[in-house]
Amino acid sequence: MELKQNYRLHFRILILIISILYASNSFAQIKKIGIPVVINYEKNKYNAGTQSWCIAQQSNGILYFANNQGVLQFDGSFWNLYSMPNGSVVRSVAVDSLDRVYVGASDEFGELKPNEYGILSYHSLSKQLPEKTLNFDEVWKIHPTKEGIYFQSYSALFLYKNEQIHTLLKNVEIDFSYYVNDTLFVRNIKNNTLFAFKGTQYIEKHLDSWDKNQKIWSMLLFNKNKYVLAGENGLFFLENEKVSKWNIPFSDTLIKHRIFSSTQIDKDKYVYGTVLNGVYVINKNGEILQHINRQKALQNNTVLTVFLDFSKKLWLGLDNGISAIDISSPFTLFNEGVNLKGTGYAACIFNNRLYLGTNQGVQYADWQPQPSKFKMLDQLKGQVWSLQVFDGKLYCGHNEGIFVIDQNNTVVKVSKENGSWNMVKVPGNENIMLSGTYTGILILKKDKNGNWAFSHKLKGFDLSSRTIEFDKDNSIWISHGYKGIYHIKTDADYTKIVSTKFYDSTKGLPVNFANTLFYLKKELAVSTLDGIYRFDTKKDRFLKSKKHNDLFKNIHAFVPQEDKDGNIWFLNAGKVYKLMKQKNGEYLLDDKFLNQFQNTLVNGFDYLYLYSPENIFIGVENGFLHYNNKNAKLKHNFPTFIRKVIFTNAFDSLEFDLSLLKPEQDKKYMFDYKSNSFKFLFSAPFYNGNSKIKYQIYLENYDKEWSEWTENNQKEYTNLEAGTYIFRVKAQNIYGVISQESMFKFTITPPWYQSMVAIAMYLIFAVIFIFVVAGYIVKRMEKEKIRLREKQKEELLQKEKAFQAQSLIAEREIIKLKNEKLNSEIERKNIEFDLKKKELASVAFQITHKNEILSDVKESLIAISEKVNSEAQKHLRKLIKSIEGETKIDEDWEQFKKHFEQVHGDFFKRLKENYPDLTPKDLKLCAYLRINLTTKEIAPLMNISVRGVEISRYRLRKKLNLDLSNNLIDFMMNI
Secondary structure (H helix, E strand, O other), rough: HHHHHHHHHHHHHHHHHHHHHHHOOOOOOOOOOOEOOOEEEEEHHOOOOOOOEEEEEEOOOOOOEEEEEEEEEOOOOEOOOOOOOOOOOOOOOOOOOOOEEEEEEEEEEEEEEEOOOOOOEEEEEEHHHOHHHOOOEEEEEEEEEEOOOEEEEOEEEEEEEEOOEEEEOOOOEEEEEEEEEOOEEEEOOOEEEEEEEEEEEEEEEOOOOOOOOOOOEEEEEEOOOOEEEEEOEEEEEOOOOEEOOOOOHHHHHHHHOOEEEEEEOOOOEEEEOOOOOEEEEOOOOEEEEEOOOOOOOOOOOOOEEEEEEOOEEEEEOOOOOOEEEOOOOOOOOOOOHOOOOOOOOEEEEEEOEEEEEEEEEEEEEEEOOOOOOEEEEEEEEEEEEEEEEEOEEEEEEEEEEEEEEEEOOEEEEEEEEEEEEEEEOOOOOOOEEEEEEEOOOEEEEEEOOOOOEEEEEEOOOHHHHEEEEEEOOEEEEEOOOOOEEEEEEOOOOOOOEEEEEEOHHHHHOOOOOOOOOEEEEOEEEEEOOOOOEEEEEEOOEEEEOOHHHHHHHOOOEEEEEEOOOOOOOEEEEEEEEEEEOOOOHHHHHHOOOOOOHHHHOOOOOEEEEEEEOEEEEEEOOOEEEEHHHHOEEEEEEOEEEEEEEEEEOOOOOEEHHHHOHHHHOOOEEOOOOOOOOOEEEOOOOOOOOOOHOOEEEEEOOOOOOOOOEEEEOEEEEEOOOEEEEEEEEEOOOOOOOOOOOEEEEEEEEEOOOHHHHHHHHHHHHHHHOOOOOOOHHHHHHHHHHHHHHHHHHHHHHHHHHHHHHHHHHHHHHHHHHHHHHHHHHHHHHHHHHHHHHHHHHHHHHHHHHHHHHHHHHHHHHHHHOOOOOHHHHHHHHHHHHHHHOOOOHHHHHHHEEEEEEHHHHHHHHHHHHOOOOOHHHHHHHHHHOOOOOOOHHHHHHHOOHHHHHHHHHHHHHHHOOOOOOOOOOHHOOOO
């Protein structure tokens, strides 16, 4: 029920929006100036037949085309083709007030009906006819009316009302039928009469003054009882059965190009499609407001049908393709369709002519009554930079210099200096004008005849001067595109430069490039990449201007201009901005009104010419845009559709089209768990720059937030969990308008093992299981009691065994602790032993060192005593004896032995036991070897020479019975 209410609310909102669109979107004036924007849809884009014979539109904006291969449906994004069961060409299509789609084909007519899923399929109505009536030829026209639905072929007329078919005319010769002024008119060629039907009743009018061999291709309302007929001989009025020629030049145009289709825009404007030369829009005065043909961007000149949609866009079914013309747009184009060649750089209306400057030269056309074909001024071929009017003459800044164009289009060269950007008059001085060029500034002065003539070039400044502005003292400000800003002061006659100052990033500007000077509301400012700056004369530098930045929203504004209504226009990076002045004096920024053409502007050389609010010219890559600010349409809301919802499971797939579901068909959408993968396709029937429509999506109960805006119009979800979801989508058009939201609510049911039946079964099985388990538990408890008693006995026995085992473990632990203590003691002893070894080595070293020193001193004294007198020798001998006393070997040995035995214990005892022949001297040598002393270290300890030590070692080796392969020290270490 909730889903059904949501869809009904959605449908009411849609109808309300469409009603508002009808009420508020009054048809804008059709512009005579320029060529409307044409969008061409080629066959390879819509993938159907080349020819489309009729067009209709539902209230939701979706379009239908009667095509050679069936009925084409278009929603702005997707084309769908619905073929006829008999495969015939579809000649007519119509939509009634209830959005039902009717189709006419060869010997067939019926309705395209959506099924419960919104998918269209064809349902024949002609099958209700008697068999003898079934051959009625092709149905060329369908007219939904208050009286029912009329189907007209060349030989019959049927009325479908209250689900019944009424045959109104049969076996007659009909050319076409026309529903005008709530009346259906049908012409009988054979009798040259006109039937006027209201329901099943009719009156017959004779057309005596109409050539019966001439078809009536079109019938439109001129006023209350007066109609405009279009035939092969031109245009005629029908009033009270009287036919008269409408004598206007356009009538001859239709004769020449052969009318085939028509429609009425409003009470004052008509559209005629021709076989040979495209489509014409005329008014009641017979004036051609627009003519669009192949030369003016239409892809084919044969217009089979014309249709005006709800947004006042004109759709054409062509002999090859489909086209849409935005005839009510405030934008039109000047391009090669009106013989204008090149990229737009300058424009000026002068002497009732429109002059346009492009990269190929100056081209012109009459401004009144309206510009038509442009002509080239042969003397001004090449790059044009500016077109300006001074003193009743048009001046052209050209790649080859400055030229003047008089009222007779005579061109005279003013200066030979190449590359003139523009011209600027000196304020307050009517006789001097400056021209900025590629290489400096030219001075122009009026001659005696009042003509501007080249005077001289301002010396001392030779840089490009594209933008020139004057300060209050008439000094010159110049902005260079890549360097910065220059401030030049000259003498009163601008004959020479008095001073030049240069301002760049060191003088307040954010960067040296892209700085543009401009005057707005009598204030000088500089537009930069970091906003707008003003010049502070006291600080002699540029400062950021809060007032200007608040106005321009910190946008880099290039050449701001104010129109007559107080709106401010400016350019930036290939885009046009408009600050619209409000009644309270504030400004509202509109930066999206030109989005449809944004990529066509000449970036870097953007050009805007504000002639009047109705005539604004914008340079583009292939010419100029013309914009009528007074003709700008309001931007209305538009719907978004979920066109297709496709889901698949392992065995099947199903497709929805929610755009065609009616409220009474709403239902709750339930999908089983196997169908948990969905693909959504969505669109918005907004046909201006539709490729730039952006979408935002959100799957409630899955996504955390709305997605980013993207041009992708489809989204896929896979393996969704069981639950209820709402898929939401909304669109944003190129003007920033956001559509109302469309949504699809659906539920994925849980798998069978999570269903209510399954849960109930789970509960039943659970109860049974509980009873079974409870009985089993009782029996188990009895057995458990018996088992526990036995277990207690067993446990007591096990405890006794465990106690005994624990006692054994405790004893083992005590032994382990004792061993650990013993190991600790051994480790301590080892440490003490190591310390004593170190002490022993130290003692040996000290004794050795002392004896070496005393020995050296003794030798020195003996040498000295031989060289001195006897008295001195006496004293030296005493000193030598004293030293000999200090080197007593026995005392040193005893001291060493004491420390050695503390470390090595019964070493000497083991030696004597094993080798009783060892002398005390041998024992000493063994001890010194045991502590790993070298031969050189042992010699002083034993008071013998190194050689003596080596001999002693040799003798010792013999006493120990050691051969040369055994190391003597290692042997001592192992005793």
